[in-house]
Amino acid sequence: MAAARHGAFHRLTVAAVDRLTDDSVALTLSVPAELREVYRHAPGQHLTLRRSGPEGTEVRRTYSICTPAPAPDGPGPARLRVGVRLVEGGEFSTYAHKEIAAGDELDVMVPAGRFVLDPAAAPAGAHYAAVVGGSGVTPLLSIVASVLGARPDTRFCLIRSDRTAASTMFLDEVADLKDRYPERFQLVTVLSREEQEAGLPSGRLDRERLTALLPALLPVDAVAGWFLCGPFGLVQGAERALRELGVDRGRIHEEIFHVDGTPATAAPATGSVSASHSRVTARLDGRSGSWPVQDGESLLDAVLRNRADAPYACKGGVCGTCRAFLVRGEVRMDRNFALEEEETEAGFVLACQSHAVSEEVEIDFDR
Template structure:
């Protein structure tokens, strides 16, 4: 369910990025209390067209009775309708609709040693994760390895510097710039699999890290995952969130659904059945009758349309949101799923 939220602050953090803070009404304080690493799905009508986007919350997670802080980072995307609007027109006092915080790329504060490899705007959820962990858990340490194009394009420089000042013995920062040299730190260049495989053991004891958090463009996340697996890191300790898939593989070619294929879906406690038309996704099938079906990106990235496959078989075009244990348990992305069997049943409420 979407709720109206008023913009209370907008801060320009780079030439092409802003941090937007939303005021949370008293009656929605618990509804919008987030876990570190979660994101907001926002909805806005622009020029008569509904736009939905997903943005990670960068503010630390706080517990009651403290008021939740909803601050998201938005970077301009070429051709991006909402990001262009956010940077050029959105103003304090404007109203945007948002769903309650969601997402499973989270770290609940606990003792241990944790690390993250991020690229570009991938710093956004990890900033919340690191800040929350270090503030709440004195027995925790965190290593942040970040990659950006240039120093000027680096988001949340001040916030990360503050973590270094506040937790000098427990927070380690390693910065790589791909398009310019820096006075100190790593030589310029991308953090690809080969570079990370050699770099990581020199920085820390890789297998002693209790949890790895990878976030950013597809190429960086996949390269970091392969490097960690080559360095014998257990898959269960690696958590991923993809922000951009422009450089990823093309979706599988769509094929028509079986003749007379029918989808039955449960959503918000109500069930219905509808015919699947042609090559449409199961999400599109539901949306024809249920406008309240959850979605944001429709690209297999955000995981908003996650649903449990009760019966039947489906084919997913691509999946950048669900962990292997989730797909093994029977969850699918409705926006990427097409029926393989004549009858398919989904449960969005699980």
């Protein structure tokens, strides 16, 4: 079967809607046999769900897949599951909580994302660890289950932070992993607003606390890979703690689920030209086109005016769905919470946050 196209959506049926907490649900999606190969996913990838908004607008939201990845030599997934936490004023999360029911159909983009762990690439006897907050546990369900299931020589330590026990998503699923792999799966739970009968004292997992806590839990320098996922503040604090503990940046992998406020945008580069005088050439699914960039427009919006199938989800520099390789030209990228340092150094940009600085810019979504 041909490879899945970037940004392609298919209609999938909702098999079940399970309430996890008062403010979160899990959606299980059925994948028909003819689409199972295009929905084959790596542990940690996500799905983008789409619904029509008012006056022909679209609402897109990205949610991590929490089901284990299929074996490379096995069939693609028959079902996919994602967790949706209710966000105040959130258009899609409110829709998921109040309207979506079993039997409904949803527009679902093919899996995407690079916050992944390939079990086949794990070194012999590898020890992995994760620090997650709230719904940031979702991709780790897939990562932990996949690597421990495929590689019986690996170990995983999951450190999760939640507000209260009642607000903790996927309690049963994490408990099942602990029962299934008691010797190889270490679970550490911290509640920020509620005391536990046993375990760590309550409080936020900030940089200072993690710097003291992590060496007491596991051999920090022996961990093959660290996976940080959740709100921006937690991920930033965990990264700083790990760097202070001497962890190489290449062993730290991050995915941001929420950014409070709007960081200041980057200043325009010296010598920048008017966007109205710029053109963007974009390659997508083997086809290239070249179009003018309108004043103040991002590269993604310029491409979308001419190619409605250009991949995107959040348009906020968080999900990384619009990642593209900068073939030539110069751009200014306002925000980046999705690409790792190695990716930006290699020439990748977020099209939704990139503005033309040179008169000619060429990007490649196929890289």
